[in-house]
Amino acid sequence: MMAKPADARIKGWCPGAWRPMSTGDGLLVRVHPHLGRLTRVQMLALCDAAETFGSGLIELTSRANLQLRGVSEATWPGLMDVLVEHGLVDPDPHTERRPQLLLAPDWQAGDATHEAARLLLARLSEMPELPAKMGFAIDAGDAPVLGDVSADFRIERSASGTLQPRASGGLLVRADGHALGTPVDSIVAAVEHLVRLAHWFVDSGGRESGRMRRHQAPLPAWASESIRPAEAGARLALGEHSRGRVFGLPFGRAPASVLRAAIDPASLAPEASGAVRVMPWRRLLVEGAENGDEAASVAGLLDDNRDPRLSMDVCPGAPHCEQASVETLGLALELAECLSGRVEGPVHVSGCAKGCARRQPAEVCLTGRSGRFDLIVSDRADGAPVATGLSEAEVVELIAKRGVR
Ligand code: SF4
Incomplete structure (x- = not known):
């Protein structure tokens, strides 16, 4: 059983x-x-x-x-x-806890992204135990597309003619939080380098920080920061x-x-x-x-x-989350109808100040508190509100009337 x-x-x-x-x-x-x-x-x-x-x-x-x-x-x-x-x-429950791979979605069987992912999957068992939220992006198409997606180490296509000549194969491995990566001369070498970086992360105390972006240790000498990724492609x-x-x-x-x-x-x-x-x-x-x-x-x-509705950040809210005192989806739907042209930039509807759906500031943020909404402008869900205690209808009326710019 x-x-x-x-x-x-x-x-x-x-x-x-x-x-x-x-x-x-x-x-x-x-x-x-x-x-x-x-x-x-x-x-x-x-x-x-x-x-x-x-x-x-x-x-x-x-x-x-x-x-x-x-x-x-x-x-x-x-x-x-x-x-x-x-x-x-x-x-095997243990296998599920291994770092997650995120692939550029346009990969084809046998291309660099697919090959790197295949090789890396075969080597996941060699990885040290990494913090649960860590993940790797395999983004080796002509133009990286996963730059805005959370990942701790990335295999990407390098830009040619930037800081040094394009390496054979044109791939690099880059640690999150670093603009430049290390050139590698093959897919096998890219995977090897990434595995090595994972071990370095743990050996240099990275578990304490939880994610590469927060890890303060300088990268090791063998992981040179010398080449820029190719210009980002569109999602x-x-x-x-x-x-x-x-x-x-x-x-x-x-x-x-x-x-x-x-x-x-x-x-x-x-x-x-x-x-x-x-x-x-x-x-x-x-x-x-x-x-x-x-x-x-x-x-x-x-x-x-x-x-x-494609871009608004909306957490599940009540009744889906125990922390929420408000429903979020109904308000988000109403806002989606009245927002067009009134708000430039991201919109965030959050069931509470924790702000799970969006950690960065949003142009407009509605945060649930004690069954009503706070309106926060150009800040995160836990930012200082410009209006408090709003009902759904009041939020919609406010935004529809004045917009937020
Ligand atoms: S922001 Fe609050 S209400 Fe929304 S999912 Fe996170 S904890 Fe739940």
Whole structure:
């Protein structure tokens, strides 16, 4: 018999499937898709599992993980059986705690990103025990696209003709918080260098800091900071893509039924795999999705890159989180309708001052407190408010009237 998620009530760590987090609406079970891709069969299994064992809501995180909400301690064992059976979770809980790999979503079988990820996965067992939130970005396409995504060490394409001639292979390995990286002459060397950096991180006391960006120790002499990454590329835009179609998830979440519709055979080209690539920007790429006519859009998913629901940062709020005294999603929806042209810059709706959905300042932030909202301008969720004790209607009226610039 499968054990209960015994540590489900411990907070403050990075939840996974074997170590789910207890939230206001039950356990939160996070799945790290292998190479950031799910086959159509896996995606269907995940949708079914979300409805059978949880609330049916699926979220896409800022590090391209999928998470199911509303799972109970009673349904969790059955969920784990399904996830393991479909290769969505490793049967060994220890393996799940290894650092997560985030791949540039446009990778192709055999290219540098895919090869580096394959080699690195094979060497994860050699890694020292790293803090749970650490992760690696494999971003070796012509133009790095994961620069705005949290990762501690990165394999990237180097810029040519910057500080030194482009190394053979044109790859570098870069530590988070450092603008320049170390050139390497092959994919194998890149992986070797990254493994070595992981050991250095631990040996130099990095566990105390938790993440590379916060680690104060100077990089070792063998990890020269001598070459700049290639100019950043754009994140994949919503709509037509050479492999299929990119869809956005409103506020990074969607019911399983909506995601199932996106991979319905009727919306796929003949012979299409219908596999799904997950991305960190609330986007999914459905391989082989039809393009070019009305059938291409899916009700409940976003198609317009300017839709505020793609960019607003909104935490789950009440009743999904025990810390929240307000619902966040209803207000976020109302704001999405009235914001256009009134607010330039990021908008954040937070159930409490902790600000889980966004750590940086936002142009406009609404923070829940004692069942009402505080309005904070150009600051974080815990910043000083310019107005307090607002109802949802008052927030909307205020923003609609004056905007915030
Ligand atoms: S910001 Fe507060 S309410 Fe929102 S998810 Fe985090 S702890 Fe919960």
